[in-house]
Amino acid sequence: MFKVLKKLAGKKRNKRPVGSEDTLASQASTKDQSISYQIEDNIKQVKKIFHYPDNKDIKLRECKIGASEKRVAIFFISTITDVRTIEDSAIGPILKNKHPDATIKEMIATQNITHLSTMRDVVQNMNTGNAVIFIEGETSAYAFECANFQGRSVEKAENEVVIKGPKEAFTEKVVVNLSLIRKRIKNEDLMAETVTISTRSKNEVFILYIRNLANEKLVDNIKNRLKNLDVDAIQNLSLLEQYIEERPFSMFPSVLYSERPDRATSFLEDGHIILLMDNSPDSLILPATFWSFFHTSDDHYLRFIFGNFARFIRAGAMFITIFISAIFIAVTTYHSEMIPADLLLAIAGSREKVPFPVFFEILLMEIAFELIREAGLRVPNPMGPTIGIVGALILGQAAVEANIISPIVIIVVALSGLTSFTISDVSLNFALRIIRFIFIFSAGLFGIFGMTSFFVMGIFYLTSLKSFGVPFLAPMSPHYVASGDTIFRRVLKNENLRPGYLKPKDMKKKSDEAVK
């Protein structure tokens, strides 16, 4: 039977899409030319590459140098450049030039100007928003920086809200993001290397780490992994995350995704590695452990006791959101003896007129809750709250009054839904919600025995998970020397070690004298 299946699978894989043509190769071949002595040829060549004038925002300005009367052509893409800069610093000075011997570098008044010798460089510079200048009688072109990509300004963090502490979030412009991080780490050892990860769209990723902290092997490992990607385009970090993670089918995320520069910075300072990208209002933090998904930056901004109280509540909420529905099913259908007598009678009494078994009842309401949540997310903004009210109040109330659902089930499901919101990390949030359904099924099949079986398998799975070589539950198990920030955090003064599982070059975060 296997063989048949295998064959079928194999056949499918062998089928190639019809009429496939390697357009990327032909695109590349046109660029593999050097710059000609004849400015006419160059202009023609660039026009051909960029399909001028069909491509509407490709601009060409031809003029002559004021004194020497040499022909000059300036190419740029108007939508991603700052046109004023081009006018003020390039076109103006060229036209007004008085010295016939002056080189182009002496004429143009921008912060830097680079020398380009191949057409490939020309194209790349134009694509990144620079303007390129061709000059009559020269076999090289010049590019100067005038990129101006459009984007939002720095705004408040929306998904990872804190009460105390900085409010700014990453934006879609990587330069801004980098600046937000540099603002926090004023150290020359903060490295921001770039790797181009896609062949067609030429997306660039910034790899940030602190050179004398981060483990070199880890940095190399990640760089290699990024370099070995062979894809046409990776638009942003959310997609990149899926390309570099080790277990795409795993329920648990292995890369942390944060929109807060302060959070990213604190991970950098522990020896983690951060990835930034254009078009991504967030950062990827790797390697990530389970605890980093569970924590929020508020935990450390709040005082020791308050932060830990929040952690305690969150841990409880996590337990409730995974287990309460399942426990309710298990207890009412398999282990009714453990319910206190009055509650047992109350549940039994309320269930007498309800048509469905408990398992189905819970499942129905859980699905309804997920529906409300998904719908609430997708509806246009002004209608969002309305959906919530309709869903929660009307649906629940009506279902109870129509004797479809017993009121206790509403309480249970509302609790499990509500508590799921305490986990702010999107990936972990999804994971928990799906796991909840698995527990509901296992409780429906085997009661507490089924739940425990699944739980133990989950524990085994979690303990064998690794994110970039770091065990998922480290430093709790396997044990590593670290600052001890797992379920509960310690007093800030005592968190003086970097996590050992990252093998940082410098373990100590602060000396003992510093805190006295």
Place this chain on the structure above:
Amino acid sequence: MKQNNLIKLIFLIPFILILTGCWDLKGLDRQVFVIGIGLDVSDEKGKIDITYLIANPEVGTSFAGGGTEEDTVMTVTMRSPDFLSLRHSVNAAVAREISYDLLKVIVVSEELAKDEEFIRFLYSAEKDREIKRNTYLIVTKEKAAEFLSKNDPKFLTRPHKFYENMIQRGIEVGFIPNSELHHFFRVTEEDANLFLATYATTNIRQKEDEYRINEMDALAGDVRIEGETNSANFLGAAVFLEGMMIGTLTGVENRIVMLLHDASSITDILAPIPDPFHEDYELTVRIRKQHNTSVEMNVHDMPPKIHVTLPLTVDVLTDPSMENPVDNKKKVEKLRSTMEEFMETKIMALVEKSQKEFKAEPFGWSLYARKEFKTLKDYMEFDWMRTYPEMKIDVDVEIRFGQFGRQPKTPSYKGIRD
């Protein structure tokens, strides 16, 4: 890769099997909950009449979708060899599955409890997983079926609450013993002690001359209680020897047993005691145990000797003779000596009763005897139960006075009457 897939598939197969599961599943709405089981003698040998007291879950709940006007409980009586098979046979009359999850009490009529066969029936309770070892055993004067159906608690509409509260309070004040099945089995198997079970009845005497004079020195049903209250009394204890009922103890006697027994959870006792200063009146005292009873034993003498010291703290709460004993050392001494004497005679009477009438003891003294032996064999040869009736026992009550009420002094009677 191929092997890996195979393994995954093998792991999956059991889950498909399991999908056909849900064997132990029981919907709550498909069950009825038995609060009490009553056991009565039947004319047929090897069978007993069993009564279920079944609670109605819908009573006392107020949910949207309409309430109910149904009865709180129902009782069903059937003849059966044990209470396991009955769970199904009773479904001839009851619509849903019988559940013992809320089982609180097993009620046995005095008639059956005195039967030699009784132990056979009760032991089936140890086999059923759902019958918990902390179920209480109650002996009733009338038939258990009659008790369960006649008992109509006021205020506590949910029957399990009534039994729970009634028994717990009764144990706290010492009117009834802690008669968990666990203790019954343990004591019966140990075969050295008496087991005390709660004694209760709804059969309350109506004629005036049948009341007992001292209120609590009586059994359930003998006490004069007027007004519209619960129709059941829980007072006193049924005495079991080797799994068979052989007698009863009154409420006061039960209190004495509980005072002497270290394992009992009695907190404090409020009791009237004759006033040494005026024979017409009684003082109310609160009696508490200072620490464990000390029992000294000499098992190697013939007959063996036991010396028991009972350390008590007594708060004298009333002073009807208005003699103000607090001020006067002599009066305090008098109070102490009469009180100790009073208690000692009461206790000794009970000890004698246990030696003569029951020929075994309910005080848990056999545990002290165990310490005197090195091995179980020696202890068995000593045979506590046979030796007990001949033992020389004396009890010493040591009283320490605590408070004398909220306001220790009262004005003298003569002063007011002036």
Place this chain on the structure above:
Amino acid sequence: MKQNEGKIGIRDYMAIILLTLGSKVSDDTPTLLYKTAKNSAWISMLGIALLSLIPILFLLKVFSVHRNKNLHEINLHLFGKVMGNLISMGVLLLGFSSFVLDTSVYVDIIGSMYFTRTPTLALYILMLVVCGYGAKRGIESIGSAAWLTLFYLKATLFLALIFAFTKGNLKFIFPLWGPGTLEIAKTTGSKLSIFADFYFLGIIAPLVSSFKEFRKGTLWAFAIVVVEITAALIIFVILFDFTSIEVISYPFHETILYLSIGFLSNVESMFLPFWLVAAFIRFSFYLYLVVTLFGGIFKIKEFEYLVPVFIVIVLFLGIMPKNLTYTLPYLREMILGILSPLFFILPILMWGMAKLRGDFKREAEQSH
């Protein structure tokens, strides 16, 4: 990142021992002791502990000179190829049969105490699948899982025992010497194999990060387990008394059935999941041991793939004995009876062989 691959630290190692041996209080091991030693079972337990210390110390001595070898490799080294293989096979056979028996005891407990209507087969399958999954994940995973859950498992056990203690009567442990010193000594001798697990732990000896940690972990865990089991044995007696304890088949479960905590009058289903987690981890570990030993003897490198095969074999063997409650104690006692002298003699024999071959001397020379 890979230098620590495949090794477990002292915490994980101790957690495994504490779970595998500690959960013996909750199966029928106490019953086996009570049967002959009655209310003095705890004294015989102390005796067993004292006596077990001898083979354990000898074993540690042998392992101290063969730090990178597991039990099977040491057997081969000490006894030669033929004898070594035979001994390992014998050990494997005994370990495997006690694994089968232990799992069927657990399934019997679940079936008779909690899931009365579910077929044994279904319970058995689910249990073995979970254990198989754990065993396949390897020793690191089992160790981590054990360490992560250890605290909660022991805390609930402790809670149950504390509540049982408050309900019990301390005087029940008298007469102190129960059925007499002779009976206690007999029990001690015949039930020595309760700690035979320590012999099997030799299979993972080279997987513990260092020998120092192995020794420290073994001895500490041994001490804790002895205290734990002894305390449990005392508590069961003071709750049930010697007459009842003999007829109860699973004292721990009878205890939690009897307990009530606060407003919860029936708490057994609350303790059930914790007990189950311990059981799952315990059997995952046993299965891992059996499969590793098997792989070692028959030179199968990727022994993880043997797990499903073993599961199926265990399943067929485990459900074979009809009338579980009837035959299980008998079989268990038989296995324990065989294991007891072996557990005592084998380590001494190993030490003797090592001495003869001069392994200790070589070690001493090397260290100088």
